Amino acid sequence: MIKKISEAFSFGGQQLVFSHTSETNNCEMNFAVFTPPNFKKAPVLWYLSGLTCTHQNVMEKGEYRKKASELGLVIICPDTSPRGDHVPDEKDNWQFGSGAGFYLDATQTPYDKHYNMYSYITTELPKVIESNFDFDMSRQSIFGHSMGGHGALIMSLRNPNKYKSCSAFAPIVEPSTASWSSTAFEKYLGNDKQNWSDYDSVALIKKGNIFPEILIDQGEEDSFLDEGLRPWLLSEACANTSIKLSLRMQPKYDHSYYFISTFMADHLNWHRERI
Amino acid sequence: MIKKISEAFSFGGQQLVFSHTSETNNCEMNFAVFTPPNFKKAPVLWYLSGLTCTHQNVMEKGEYRKKASELGLVIICPDTSPRGDHVPDEKDNWQFGSGAGFYLDATQTPYDKHYNMYSYITTELPKVIESNFDFDMSRQSIFGHSMGGHGALIMSLRNPNKYKSCSAFAPIVEPSTASWSSTAFEKYLGNDKQNWSDYDSVALIKKGNIFPEILIDQGEEDSFLDEGLRPWLLSEACANTSIKLSLRMQPKYDHSYYFISTFMADHLNWHRERI
Numbered sequence: 001m002i003k004k005i006s007e008a009f010s011f012g013g014q015q016l017v018f019s020h021t022s023e024t025n026n027c028e029m030n031f032a033v034f035t036p037p038n039f040k041k042a043p044v045l046w047y048l049s050g051l052t053c054t055h056q057n058v059m060e061k062g063e064y065r066k067k068a069s070e071l072g073l074v075i076i077c078p079d080t081s082p083r084g085d086h087v088p089d090e091k092d093n094w095q096f097g098s099g100a101g102f103y104l105d106a107t108q109t110p111y112d113k114h115y116n117m118y119s120y121i122t123t124e125l126p127k128v129i130e131s132n133f134d135f136d137m138s139r140q141s142i143f144g145h146s147m148g149g150h151g152a153l154i155m156s157l158r159n160p161n162k163y164k165s166c167s168a169f170a171p172i173v174e175p176s177t178a179s180w181s182s183t184a185f186e187k188y189l190g191n192d193k194q195n196w197s198d199y200d201s202v203a204l205i206k207k208g209n210i211f212p213e214i215l216i217d218q219g220e221e222d223s224f225l226d227e228g229l230r231p232w233l234l235s236e237a238c239a240n241t242s243i244k245l246s247l248r249m250q251p252k253y254d255h256s257y258y259f260i261s262t263f264m265a266d267h268l269n270w271h272r273e274r275i
Numbered sequence: 276m277i278k279k280i281s282e283a284f285s286f287g288g289q290q291l292v293f294s295h296t297s298e299t300n301n302c303e304m305n306f307a308v309f310t311p312p313n314f315k316k317a318p319v320l321w322y323l324s325g326l327t328c329t330h331q332n333v334m335e336k337g338e339y340r341k342k343a344s345e346l347g348l349v350i351i352c353p354d355t356s357p358r359g360d361h362v363p364d365e366k367d368n369w370q371f372g373s374g375a376g377f378y379l380d381a382t383q384t385p386y387d388k389h390y391n392m393y394s395y396i397t398t399e400l401p402k403v404i405e406s407n408f409d410f411d412m413s414r415q416s417i418f419g420h421s422m423g424g425h426g427a428l429i430m431s432l433r434n435p436n437k438y439k440s441c442s443a444f445a446p447i448v449e450p451s452t453a454s455w456s457s458t459a460f461e462k463y464l465g466n467d468k469q470n471w472s473d474y475d476s477v478a479l480i481k482k483g484n485i486f487p488e489i490l491i492d493q494g495e496e497d498s499f500l501d502e503g504l505r506p507w508l509l510s511e512a513c514a515n516t517s518i519k520l521s522l523r524m525q526p527k528y529d530h531s532y533y534f535i536s537t538f539m540a541d542h543l544n545w546h547r548e549r550i
Contacts, residue, residue, distance in 0.1 A: 009496070010533035063338050065536070221284070258285035261340070 002132050005030065011069040012037045015059065020128055024120040025082035026113050031125065032059045032077040033133070036069045041136045043164075043275040044074045044129065045268070048121065048144030048151040051180070052099045055079050058145070061257035067265040071272040074135050078121060080147065082114040096184045102175065103151030104199040106188040115188055118199070122155055122162065141165040141271040145260055146224070149216070150175055153201040153234075157209040165274035167215035167267045169260045170222055173234040174202040180228050205237040213244045215270050217263045219253030277407050280305065286344040287312045290334065295403055299395040300357035301388055306400065307334045307352040308408070311344045316411045318439075318550040319349045319404070320543070323396065323419030323426040326455070327374045330354050333420070336532035342540040346547040349410050353400060355422065357389040371459045377450065378426030379474040381463040390463055393474070397430055397437065416440040416546040420535055421499070424491070425450055428476040428509075432484040440549035442490035442542045444535045445497055448509040449477040455503050480512040488519045490545050492538045494528030 005017040013036045022029040032055040036042060045068075049058055055077045058064070068075050081101030088110045089097035101117035130137045141164045144152040149171025156166035175181035176196045185196050197203035218231050225231075231247055238245040253259040280292040288311045297304040307330040311317060320343075324333055330352045333339070343350050356376030363385045364372035376392035405412045416439045419427040424446025431441035450456035451471045460471050472478035493506050500506075506522055513520040528534040 008529055008531055008533035009494075009527040009537075011537045015533055060336050060532075063341070063536075065533075066338070066540075219284075252284040254283055256283055257335075258283035258290055258340075261338075262284075262286045265341075 002128060011065040013039070013065065013069045015065065017055065017059075022082070022120055022124060024116045024124045027082045027084040027087055029082065029120070030055050030079050032056070033129075034065055034068055034075040036072045036074065038072060039074055040134050042072050042074045043139035043141070044076060044135050044137060045271050045275070046121065046140065046142040046152070047075055047077045048103065048142070048148030049077065049080050050144070050146030050148050051080070052094050053080050053148075054099070057257065058260070061261060062264055063261035064264050064268060067268040071268055073268060073272060073275075076125075076129065078125060081117060087114045095180045096187060100147070100184060102147060102181060102184055102188065102199065103154065104185075104188055107195065108188060108190050111188050117151070118155070121151065122159060139164055139275045141275045143167040143169075143267055143271065144171070145169040146229070146255065147172055147181075150201065153214070154199055154204060156211045156214070157201060157204045158198065160211050165213065165271045166211055167270055169216075169263065169267075170218050170224070170229055170255055171201070171216060171231070172229055173231055174200055176200045176203060178228045178230070180224075202233050202237045205234075205241060205243065210241055210243050212242070213246070213274070214238075215246045215248075215267065217248050217250055217266070219255060219259045220249050220251045221253060222255040222259075224255055277403060285309075286340040288314070288340065288344045290340065292330065292334075297357070297395055297399060299391045299399045302357045302359040302362055304357065304395070305330050305354050307331070309340055309343055309350040311347045311349065313347060314349055315409050317347050317349045318414035318416070319351060319410050319412060320546050320550070321396065321415065321417040321427070322350055322352045323378065323417070323423030324352065324355050325419070325421030325423050326355070327369050328355050328423075329374070332532065333535070336536060337539055338536035339539050339543060342543040346543055348543060348547060348550075351400075351404065353396060356392060362389045370455045371462060375422070375459060377422060377456060377459055377463065377474065378429065379460075379463055382470065383463060383465050386463050392426070393430070396426065397434060414439055414550045416550045418442040418444075418542055418546065419446070420444040421504070421530065422447055422456075425476065428489070429474055429479060431486045431489070432476060432479045433473065435486050440488065440546045441486055442545055444491075444538065444542075445493050445499070445504055445530055446476070446491060446506070447503055448506055449475055451475045451478060453503045453505070455499075477508050477512045480509075480516060480518065485516055485518050487517070488549070489513075489521070490542065491520070491522045492541070493522065493524055494530060494534045495524050495526045496528060497530040497534075499530055
């Protein structure tokens with residue numbers, strides 16, 4: 001059962017927000033759906049957001065509706081973590097808990113009851129979408145920003161037959177070793193780093209996981225570039241594989257939605273050609 | 276003296292925010308400026324926002340940067356009222372005070388010391404812009420949303436030689452008689468309604484003010500249509516004048532930025548052809 005929270009007509013389509021009870025995350029979850037003018041059997045593009053975001057940030061600032069409407073793409077924007085008074089959290093820590101689910105399935109108590117964003121995005125929410133909308137779920141693609149770029153990459157590398165294409169804006173490519181994610185990984189997954197590799201793009205590629213093509217845009221003035229993002233680690237990992245990585249360094253751009261919105265239409269075109 | 280608050284590269288241009296001390300409003304004021312790639316001697320388009328907004332809402336949700344960048348338009352987005360602890364306000368009233376300056380010059384104590392948005396937008400801020408940027412201030416146009424649409428209309432009708440073109444999204448066309456503005460008008464301007472007519476588009480047109488062409492987009496599902504906006508009053512007022520009004524009623528659209536962003540590029544094209 002999904003419940004409509006809001007709806008607005010935009011660029012000839014509809015921007016909708018729903019809530020539902022997630023069994024995977026044991027809480028109420030919101031997600032946004034943009035339907036283009038003729039959405040029957042339309043392909044579905046998932047957008048995963050970054051740290052601190054909800055479904056709402058990209059919905060307000062991402063500027064995807066014009067192009068999605070033209071291309072006939074459904075855009076689905078989930079939340080970035082479970083939420084609620086009963087969900088364990090660290091209120092003052094923006095890199096863990098609410099808004100920082102890191103798209104993994106936690107194994108450690110008490111987080112394992114709620115922080116299961118990997119299964120939520122790859123399995124539960126697609127089923128919810130399939131049973132409530134007449135989209136073409138045999139054509140799904142995925143992209144995201146920062147932590148959400150990480151999510152899109154790991155989900156594609158682990159499910160190359162599920163997603164037709166993958167791209168990212170400024171993704172965290174090796175979260176196991178990045179300062180803003182490694183402490184969260186330890187809390188969610190325990191201190192045996194062997195168990196972290198399924199949620200780390202570079203580690204997955206080193207283990208042999210592949211995805212045909214990946215498009216990445218990265219701002220050169222992004223203040224998180226050297227410590228948190230380090231796209232060159234992904235380039236190095238892809239170098240001796242069949243993965244075709246297009247890493248586009250964008251001079252002057254930062255980490256914000258001013259950057260994302262600039263290249264949004266490019267990414268939508270990329271996905272539409274492949275989905 | 277203006278102070279840069281933030282800057283971000285976007286769509287090949289720059290989204291900037293500044294603050295300065297407004298002499299007209301006796302307080303610190305913020306304003307946003309988008310500069311396209313080649314902005315030397317570029318024309319300037321003013322966007323006036325609606326009730327409750329700051330410069331920020333349209334900057335985040337208006338989706339103007341792509342088209343402004345293509346067309347070489349500078350976009351300036353001022354705040355909607357004076358603000359500050361020393362500025363008289365009614366905290367719980369969204370239709371008066373902070374966020375509700377109604378683009379007029381108040382005559383009543385204590386509001387007359389601060390609430391002078393008409394002079395601020397038409398006189399003070401253009402001078403500030405002129406002395407800090409190398410834009411072409413002989414080519415200015417203006418548009419806005421709701422209360423800001425009202426602002427754009429009255430400023431154009433009173434200064435037909437100052438602005439090259441005027442348009443609006445869902446403007447308040449007769450604020451003197453609309454429920455959400457008439458009580459504010461009384462507090463700012465006193466109870467002699469003769470003094471309100473200079474800030475009322477329909478009244479100005481009835482007095483003989485003209486502007487060559489006006490473009491208006493209005494959503495048919497706008498919940499403020501019948502009580503607050505009533506664009507048909509403007510149609511009636513323009514009927515026997517030389518004003519060429521293009522009023523486009525847009526089925527299914529509401530009052531939000533989902534509506535505004537949809538028609539933003541159209542309005543930018545309209546202004547670019549005339550500026």
